[in-house]
Amino acid sequence: MERVRTYECMCLLDNREVRKGWDPLKSAVTGMFTKHGAEMLSSKRWDERRLLYSIRGQQRGTYLLSYFKANTQQIAGIRRDLQFSDVVMRSLVLACEDVPAAAYEPEAAFDVNTIPSEEAPVAGAAPVAQEPEITSTPIPGERTEEGGGA
Amino acid sequence: MSSFGNGGGGRRGSKFGRFGQKRPLVLPAEPLDYKNVAYLGKFLTPNGKIQSRKRTGFSGQNQRQLALAIKRARFLGLMQFVGRA
Numbered sequence: 001m002e003r004v005r006t007y008e009c010m011c012l013l014d015n016r017e018v019r020k021g022w023d024p025l026k027s028a029v030t031g032m033f034t035k036h037g038a039e040m041l042s043s044k045r046w047d048e049r050r051l052l053y054s055i056r057g058q059q060r061g062t063y064l065l066s067y068f069k070a071n072t073q074q075i076a077g078i079r080r081d082l083q084f085s086d087v088v089m090r091s092l093v094l095a096c097e098d099v100p101a102a103a104y105e106p107e108a109a110f111d112v113n114t115i116p117s118e119e120a121p122v123a124g125a126a127p128v129a130q131e132p133e134i135t136s137t138p139i140p141g142e143r144t145e146e147g148g149g150a
Numbered sequence: 151m152s153s154f155g156n157g158g159g160g161r162r163g164s165k166f167g168r169f170g171q172k173r174p175l176v177l178p179a180e181p182l183d184y185k186n187v188a189y190l191g192k193f194l195t196p197n198g199k200i201q202s203r204k205r206t207g208f209s210g211q212n213q214r215q216l217a218l219a220i221k222r223a224r225f226l227g228l229m230q231f232v233g234r235a
Contacts, residue, residue, distance in 0.1 A: 010185075012226055046185070051227035052235060061227060065185075090226050092184075 003072045005095050009033070010046065011064045011082065012055065012090040018048075018062045019112050025087060029064055032081045038070035042103040045110050055089050059118050067099045176207030182215040184222035187229060193220070198232045 017025055022045070030043050046063040055061065070078065075093060082091040165171065180189040193201045193216055200220055203213045223229040 010226060049228075052224075052230040053227060055227050063226070092222060092226060 004069055005072055006041070006067065006069050006097070006099060007038075007075065008094050008096040008099075009066045009068070009078075009082075010092045011066070011088045012051075013062045013064055014056065014058060014087050014089055015048075015060050015062055015115055015118075016058075017087040019115060022110050022112050026064065028087065029085075030066065032085065033066065033068050033070065033078055035081070036070065036074040036077050038068040038074065038078065041067040041069060041099055043067070044103070044105075044107040048110075048115055058089065060116065061089060062115070065103070067096070067103050173207060175209050178208065178212055178216070182212065182219045184219045184226070184228070186219070187223055190216070190220050190223055190229065191235060194229070196234060198230045198234070 011029055013025065013029070026043060026045075030040055033040060043064065043066040046065040048060070048062045050060050051058065079091070079093055082088050082093070178189075180186055182190070184190070193206055195201060200217055203210070206213060206216065208216060220229060224231050229235070
């Protein structure tokens, strides 16, 4: 039975591709949905942030949140395309009942040149403390290897 | 008859019963959504484990939603699998 549902898709995009241009990249990702007959409702940048663990060697990533209507039979194909894509590092496609009003708001201006580099220090992070040198002080009465034998 | 050293009184008749005192259910203050990372982070232990129902106070349904949201956030790199954020 064919049925059309509303879906939400969160994509984690590679910042190396984002730096090449945001609009072409966004079109490429939304093209993966429309290729399977999906009707795009909204697609906007959610955030650019540091990842909690390294994914494909990247410490930072840009999230794209999309809402679309698609046939339930086409979702497997959309998931497969996202999984095989080089620009999408992670994707999560979920069925949703309604689209939040915030999704229809216009996307804020995004300058790809403002993306911090991978080597940039984390904002607000405390400087790494130098480990104190461990000096071995002899404990009185402790047996040493040389003098421990009977 | 053995009292096992508890004076023979046991917990019979105690208001705490066998499983302790019944606590009122806690409702989530914010939606349990994987995008709501700041709120979900409150339900992790310092090692990054999901807190139990005993600690969150959620109903079974909300606890399952919490666990699912945290796992989705972990998958997307929004939350840590282990350790501090």
